[in-house]
Amino acid sequence: MTKPFRIECDASDFAIGAVLLQEEENGVWKPLAFESKKLSQAERNYPAQERELLSILHALRTWRCFIEGNEYQVFTDHLPLKYLRSQNKPTPRLVRWLSEIELYDPDILYKPGTENHVPDLLSRRDGVEAKPEKESMQPRYLYHISAAVKSLSILDQDPIQDWPLHYLSSPERWPNKIKNELDKLKHHFVIRDNQVYRKEKIPKNEDYVELKFIPFVRRADMVDNFHVGYGHSGQTNVYSLMKSRVWWPKMQNDINAWISKCPQCQLAGPADKIKHHAPMKPLEVPPAFSRWHLDFIGELPSTKNGNRWILMAVDYTTNWPIARALQNATGEEIVKFIYEEIVLRFGCPNEILTDRGANFMSKVVKQYISRIKTKHNLTSAFHPRSNGKCERLNQLFKKMLTKYVNGNVHSWDDYMDAALFACRIRKHATTGFSPFFLTYGVEPRIPGDHHRPFMNEFIEQDQEIMSQDVMVHLRKLREARYTAEDRLRKQAEIDKSRWDSLLKDKIQIFEIGDYVLLRHESKKGLEFNWMGPYKVIKRNLDFNTYQIQEINGKTYQSWVHTDRLHPVKYVGTSIDKSWYIPRMARIDTDAKLNNQH
Numbered sequence: 338m339t340k341p342f343r344i345e346c347d348a349s350d351f352a353i354g355a356v357l358l359q360e361e362e363n364g365v366w367k368p369l370a371f372e373s374k375k376l377s378q379a380e381r382n383y384p385a386q387e388r389e390l391l392s393i394l395h396a397l398r399t400w401r402c403f404i405e406g407n408e409y410q411v412f413t414d415h416l417p418l419k420y421l422r423s424q425n426k427p428t429p430r431l432v433r434w435l436s437e438i439e440l441y442d443p444d445i446l447y448k449p450g451t452e453n454h455v456p457d458l459l460s461r462r463d464g465v466e467a468k469p470e471k472e473s474m475q476p477r478y479l480y481h482i483s484a485a486v487k488s489l490s491i492l493d494q495d496p497i498q499d500w501p502l503h504y505l506s507s508p509e510r511w512p513n514k515i516k517n518e519l520d521k522l523k524h525h526f527v528i529r530d531n532q533v534y535r536k537e538k539i540p541k542n543e544d545y546v547e548l549k550f551i552p553f554v555r556r557a558d559m560v561d562n563f564h565v566g567y568g569h570s571g572q573t574n575v576y577s578l579m580k581s582r583v584w585w586p587k588m589q590n591d592i593n594a595w596i597s598k599c600p601q602c603q604l605a606g607p608a609d610k611i612k613h614h615a616p617m618k619p620l621e622v623p624p625a626f627s628r629w630h631l632d633f634i635g636e637l638p639s640t641k642n643g644n645r646w647i648l649m650a651v652d653y654t655t656n657w658p659i660a661r662a663l664q665n666a667t668g669e670e671i672v673k674f675i676y677e678e679i680v681l682r683f684g685c686p687n688e689i690l691t692d693r694g695a696n697f698m699s700k701v702v703k704q705y706i707s708r709i710k711t712k713h714n715l716t717s718a719f720h721p722r723s724n725g726k727c728e729r730l731n732q733l734f735k736k737m738l739t740k741y742v743n744g745n746v747h748s749w750d751d752y753m754d755a756a757l758f759a760c761r762i763r764k765h766a767t768t769g770f771s772p773f774f775l776t777y778g779v780e781p782r783i784p785g786d787h788h789r790p791f792m793n794e795f796i797e798q799d800q801e802i803m804s805q806d807v808m809v810h811l812r813k814l815r816e817a818r819y820t821a822e823d824r825l826r827k828q829a830e831i832d833k834s835r836w837d838s839l840l841k842d843k844i845q846i847f848e849i850g851d852y853v854l855l856r857h858e859s860k861k862g863l864e865f866n867w868m869g870p871y872k873v874i875k876r877n878l879d880f881n882t883y884q885i886q887e888i889n890g891k892t893y894q895s896w897v898h899t900d901r902l903h904p905v906k907y908v909g910t911s912i913d914k915s916w917y918i919p920r921m922a923r924i925d926t927d928a929k930l931n932n933q934h
Contacts (some may be wrong), residue, residue, distance in 0.1 A: 353392035376378030668699030768821035
């Protein structure tokens with residue numbers, strides 16, 4: 338019979354240490370192995386009792402091959418298990434530790450620190466500087482204990498679900514509370530080489546296959562090996578590979594839960610830009626010329642005049658478009674455009690809506706818009722639907738210019754006025770009127786139209802008749818604008834109803850403190866589809882937008898619409914480091930390439 342073992346453990350503020358001993362014939366305990374480990378920054382913040390518990394766990398994991406199936410005791414100068422079990426609401430980390438320790442079933446005894454010399458020295462000794470191993474992106478352990486488990490079988494209520502290991506011992510040693518269940522199921526198991534195997538019938542066959550039972554503490558690593566080792570295979574493939582080789586209770590559930598939390602798989606997951614997660618928030622329909630939507634087209638091929646950009650503007654209600662060719666897309670040019678094309682022609686607007694481009698966010702633009710007492714509304718980044726009015730105009734205008742230039746791409750600014758006029762006289766599908774009519778109250782005369790008869794001199798001299806004609810004209814214009822506004826509102830309701838009906842999933846709403854992934858809009862080559870995780874720090878549910886920050890505390894530069902976010906699945910109560918930030922990843926890659934040269 339193997340002589341009994343003893344493990345002595347200790348923990349300091351920055352490291353843990355342990356020694357494995359075995360008793361000799363003369364009763365002296367002789368050391369067989371020494372173990373120490375530097376604590377990570379997060380582990381150093383654990384309470385003293387938790388660091389002591391971690392030292393025990395580390396020793397049990399390290400020397401499992403010695404102590405499994407043999408008599409042994411664990412000595413420590415704290416009472417960590419007593420502390421752990423006294424917690425009213427233990428953290429998921431403590432619960433995982435408890436479940437793992439109970440698997441080893443250790444006999445933990447108290448030994449005063451003044452007598453616990455060896456592990457104390459191991460946990461406090463100065464060592465040579467060493468580069469820490471790169472930590473895996475995956476958490477090592479997945480499982481937690483439910484507060485209450487409802488199940489038909491009492492075996493399913495075993496927290497660590499290692500009840501098949503009881504078949505390694507004689508029935509007399511089986512726990513009384515599950516003895517009957519073990520007896521009923523024993524014909525499903527066989528013992529070979531001190532290992533438990535479950536017998537499973539092969540479908541459409543009379544034969545049986547023996548599947549090795551995997552204890553609790555080995556499951557996460559085994560799932561990880563199959564998942565990562567075979568190209569980050571999906572849940573179905575991993576389960577298919579494992580179910581013919583190994584077994585444990587509820588194995589498929591554990592596999593699915595683990596793989597769903599794989600960081601690389603979440604980062605590489607599909608980033609569908611069409612799918613949406615929030616109901617539509619239609620813009621209010623304002624009076625004519627009170628809200629203008631601005632956007633740039635470009636950068637385009639340079640013309641003989643040096644123009645490379647087009648600054649577009651459109652009035653929301655009348656759809657009246659404005660365009661100006663520019664050499665540079667600067668804040669100064671934007672201010673000049675607003676003053677000359679909008680303010681001097683239509684007066685100061687109530688609102689101007691733009692994206693969050695650096696030029697629209699420039700100091701000079703902000704100062705000018707503030708000076709004319711106009712509200713500057715901004716869309717969320719990479720969410721063009723917020724400025725859909727101008728986006729649709731841009732597409733139409735670019736298509737017209739493409740046809741006008743007929744391949745001579747450096748002459749596009751020669752056709753700006755012609756394209757603008759074409760946009761202004763087109764009847765809008767929603768309002769039923771052309772922008773020209775909603776602006777001037779008459780339809781334009783175009784080449785080939787018949788001349789309208791002029792009023793004779795008598796009528797022109799009759800001011801009463803003239804004023805009546807003007808009033809009729811103004812009334813028709815006012816009625817047309819009211820009709821256009823009403824049609825815009827009704828169409829917005831129809832669009833919202835259609836949009837909201839396509840919400841396949843429930844509305845995606847994040848709480849402050851939630852972790853999310855951000856869609857990678859400018860990905861290159863084999864980069865991930867998502868970035869992060871990020872933490873939600875603010876939210877505006879009126880517009881379904883969120884302010885997020887990196888794990889290191891750096892705030893993302895703009896608010897983000899919920900359609901660009903994805904919930905994160907992770908183990909534990911928090912995430913202590915980023916999985917993937919392109920900026921940082923590219924810097925690391927460039928540094929490695931430079932070192933090679």
